[in-house]
Amino acid sequence: MEYGAHGYLISKGIRPSQQRIAVMxxxxxxxTHPTADEIFNALYPAMPxxxxxxxxxxxxLFTERGAVLCLDIDGKNAxxxxxxxxxxxxxxxxxxxxYDLPLEEVEFVREEHIRNLTVTDVFxxxxxYCRECEEKMKxxxxx
Amino acid sequence: MEYGAHGYLISKGIRPSQQRIAVMxxxxxxxTHPTADEIFNALYPAMPxxxxxxxxxxxxLFTERGAVLCLDIDGKNAxxxxxxxxxxxxxxxxxxxxYDLPLEEVEFVREEHIRNLTVTDVFxxxxxYCRECEEKMKxxxxx
DNA sequence: TTATAAAAATGTAATCGTTACAAATTTAAA
DNA sequence: TTTAAATTTGTAACGATTACATTTTTATAA
Numbered sequence: 001m002e003y004g005a006h007g008y009l010i011s012k013g014i015r016p017s018q019q020r021i022a023v024m025x026x027x028x029x030x031x032t033h034p035t036a037d038e039i040f041n042a043l044y045p046a047m048p049x050x051x052x053x054x055x056x057x058x059x060x061l062f063t064e065r066g067a068v069l070c071l072d073i074d075g076k077n078a079x080x081x082x083x084x085x086x087x088x089x090x091x092x093x094x095x096x097x098x099y100d101l102p103l104e105e106v107e108f109v110r111e112e113h114i115r116n117l118t119v120t121d122v123f124x125x126x127x128x129y130c131r132e133c134e135e136k137m138k139x140x141x142x143x
Numbered sequence: 144m145e146y147g148a149h150g151y152l153i154s155k156g157i158r159p160s161q162q163r164i165a166v167m168x169x170x171x172x173x174x175t176h177p178t179a180d181e182i183f184n185a186l187y188p189a190m191p192x193x194x195x196x197x198x199x200x201x202x203x204l205f206t207e208r209g210a211v212l213c214l215d216i217d218g219k220n221a222x223x224x225x226x227x228x229x230x231x232x233x234x235x236x237x238x239x240x241x242y243d244l245p246l247e248e249v250e251f252v253r254e255e256h257i258r259n260l261t262v263t264d265v266f267x268x269x270x271x272y273c274r275e276c277e278e279k280m281k282x283x284x285x286x
Numbered sequence: 287t288t289a290t291a292a293a294a295a296t297g298t299a300a301t302c303g304t305t306a307c308a309a310a311t312t313t314a315a316a
Numbered sequence: 317t318t319t320a321a322a323t324t325t326g327t328a329a330c331g332a333t334t335a336c337a338t339t340t341t342t343a344t345a346a
Binding site: 070 | 215218221231235247
Binding site: 158160162163192193194195196197200219 | 322323324325326327333
């Protein structure tokens, strides 16, 4: 099952406008968990009429419809992920990079504890330091 | 092992000023995952010289020293938790309430996947609707 | 096609949580 | 006490996001 952004949006019940396709395509082809601003800056050169508000509106719509994940991982910017399958995320507190991590299919929270809750989303975030930043800290450091 | 906020801060290597004790005490006695603003508003009446900046500075210090957890769960405000033991959180997308959830001691991510990463924090967030909000949505709704 | 309505995109201004910064105050050390 | 260091304070600034009114595009139907 392979679609492009256009077919993917339709499969999610989202009308595929030019702007929406561009944003979705960017997220499907860039697995860097970009911010709205990064997406805007990436698309703007080839789409000079694009508005930042449109990017925000589009990402909000995508998130509501389950077409993308909105990651509240750094408390500063929202980051977006075009891969909505269950997986964990690691963010480096040094350089800010974010990695995907495969998630084991185990019971994190026992069913009895969420029996009166309707769970729609689960996010597992790990924070720490990537290999590079760890090395930098070990050797000489802070200017 | 029982301390108050004062002893707790000392055990974390944090010098216990009047303001820091007040903030820490608030977090130890209110398990509502308050925002910085909520903490400020709660303490202000009894401490009219308190500055909001101090609350922010204090919470940042506490987080860095591992005395509290900073939850980036709603993408809007940072929320703080005086309980630093491993546990999960549930946030209702309707009313915004946040519940603690016991976390099973299982391997979420296989060791091999984080072998070149230094993990310092793990956050498990669940989102959805609490019982009350779920009921409200079922019966009549939106004004 | 043309008229009309609905949906989407746009740009500007506003909002609001948070941080920067410099001054004032408090605490610790000598 | 004197002096330095740490902490607190208030104001101003910052920056991500949203509100809002307007314009443009798209769909519908006459």
